[in-house]
Every structure is written in structure tokens, then in C-alpha cells.
Amino acid sequence: MKKLVMLLLCTGLLVACSSSNYSVKVSDGSSTLISGEGIEVTKQDYFEQLLDSYGSSKVLNDVLTAIADKEITNQKDIDSLLKEREETYTKYANGDLDSYAKSMGYKSKDEYIKEALLPDVKQELLRNKYIKENLDHLLSEYQVVRFKKIIVSKESTALAIISNSKDEKSFNEQMKKYSDKAEDAGIVTKNSSLDENLTKKLETLSKIDKDGVYSDSIALTDNTFAVLYIYDTKREKKDEYINALTSDQGLQTDIESIYLKKYNFKVNDSKIKDAIKQISSEYIE
Secondary structure, eight states, X not given: OHHHHHHHHHTTTSSOOOOOOOSOOOXXXXXXXXXXXXXXXXHHHHHHHHIIIIIHHHHHHHHHHHHXXXXXXXXXXXXXXXXXXXXXXXXXXXXXXXXXXXXXXXXXXXXXXXXXXXXXXXXXXXXXXXXXXXXHHHHHHTTXXXXXXXXXXXXXXXXXXXXXXXXXXXXXXXXXXXXXXXXXXXXXXXXXXXXXXXXHHHHHXXXXXXOEEOSSOEEOTTSOEEEEEEOOTTOOOHHHHHHHHXXXXXXXXXXXXXXXXXXXXXXXXXXXXXXXXXXXXXXXX
């Protein structure tokens, strides 16, 4: 964010901004911040440009973090996930998180962790809390299922695979045979990126309570056929399902809207309010 703010100074803010009708004003807003030949940008111009670009997302992020501060009280959970996140980003940054942080516009690694990673960690724990408290309902509502699949070009081939797959071992052998068209899809939800016809089947598949090969082939939109092996129907590895649901973008929005309503989230500035509605109409009335 900070790096992008700096870029605004070098690009879009080198012309005077027109009035954008925000009700929020900064003190001494008419003072000139940037000037030159034919150029004048006031503090209010700059402030409103930032609101245009980041206002709605910044408001949401700050409010959700404040809600997380109320809901998430176990500091050990925060510290543990923050450490894990720091290690992940350090690895991504080739071991030099401090240089990465500075490239993003932060003064140091510590500032980046505090201002960027920590709010994300708190909000993830907030989502996890809701999911844990409502897991059985969400597994059903979001049509969660875990499967392996083989895609073939002919229905007759698909039916032969089903006939030859009496258990997981024999299905795995079929996967090796069709290795270029087979994969373990893992945990999916109704919001996962799947063939449309397969997504339509999830409601049925998610209700299966015994591991095994699905009895029918599924005709996909590209005229191929999918054979599925449904597994882990008892959903014994709860943490894996919680993590999968936490990463579901549709559910993330739903959970955030629930907490925003719980805490009576309101925005008095009409322009920021409209911008938040553009992100999701569920966030604000």
C-alpha cells in the first residue's frame, strides 16, 4: 500500500484533482502539497485521491481487524500463525524479508509484519473461529467433498473404469493408467474452480457418506467424462476442512458480512459507502 501511495505522487497526482464530494475533510486541506508550472495539489486533493483508490478497502480492513481484536483473545494462536506467516513470506523473499518489506514501501521487516501480516492473521483467525463454530452447517451449505478424478474422452471408457474400480487401490491403479488425465482434486466446495457440470453435482456428492467410486460417470461441458472416487467422507481431518473453507473466497465474504452486521457496521460518508457496496452488497445496508 505504501509503495503505491508513493507512486501516486509520481503519476496520477501531478494534476489538480477535481472535487469528489467526500464529507470527510482533513485539517488545513487547502494548503498546497505539490506545485509546479500549471500544477497545484492540495492536502485535500491528495487525501481524496487516496480515498478514491484505497478508501473502501482500508476502511473494511481496519474495521475487520478491530472486530478480530474483540473476537480473538488467545494470543498464542495469533503468535503461532504470525510466525508461520512470517516464515512463509521470508521463504518467498529468498530469506530477506527486510529487503522485501522495504521494496513494498515499509521502513523495516517489523513494520511490515505489524501493519500487513498481523491484520491478515487476525482476520484469518476470525474466519476460523466462525467456521469452527458452524462447521457441520458450512460443510453442507458449501457442498464440501473430497475426491480423485479421471477424465476420459468416451463414456464407454468411463463406465469401464467404474466397473474395474472396486476399491481405492484399484481406482489408484486406473489413475496410473490414465495418469495424464487423472488427479487428486482434494477438498472442493461449490465455489471451487470446476467444470460447470461437476459443480452442479456437488450437492449430491457432498451427501455421500461412504468412501468409494461414484456410480455414474459425469458428462462435462467439453464433451469429456469424469469418473470420481469420493473419499474421507467421515471428514475426520477437521483442520484440513477448516483451512479449505477459510480459503473459500465466497465464504470469506459471507463471514465478514456476518461480523460486520453483528457489530452494527455503518459508514456515514455516502461515497465511501457506495464504494464498499461495490466490493460486496452484503457488507453494508
